[in-house]
Amino acid sequence: EDKVVQSPLSLVVHEGDTVTLNCSYEVTNFRSLLWYKQEKKAPTFLFMLTSSGIEKKSGRLSSILDKKELFSILNITATQTGDSAVYLCAVEAGGTSYGKLTFGQGTILTVHP
């Protein structure tokens, strides 16, 4: 069975801090790994990663995938209170499971002013 584990489960920081969120996975026939941000509503897409070692960046957020060690990290620099949310990691398998996402339990990030 496919499995995704995120750590830490929760994190409290102050504005301006840098945070690193971790995601490890076990999946048969890996296709992609995705990061989402969830703020009491729909998960919103952040990144999709398919290749090892290639960093994806969007503003203060960046992410990288290591397919050998089966993990990904999401970095947020110069955090702001608006970054407070649950960050979800998910993996997509290919083959007959094509399109189905297996999610981790999420990391709850709280950024204090």
Added chain:
Amino acid sequence: NAGVMQNPRHLVRRRGQEARLRCSPMKGHSHVYWYRQLPEEGLKFMVYLQKENIIDESGMPKERFSAEFPKEGPSILRIQQVVRGDSAAYFCASSSLQGATEAFFGQGTRLTVV
């Protein structure tokens, strides 16, 4: 271009009643995925549908749950004879291509069974 629309946003049902959750995918999207988020847990895959076809229902409970995506109209997730354990947030995602690459999520329906 409206996003994925789910309704109702909140639904309260008594034990034993039926719950119908609707999902209108983004325009041009023919692939729909349903997920359930129980309190304090991550999202769990339930079912993947294309127009008029169920592609993968491996995450659906065997009894009381069903899903459809007709040629016309929204996708429907139906829960018969609801129990307290069905209380959760139900999210729908849609994509234009097979696969999660371009999948966008709706706002979810929060079902409360009393």
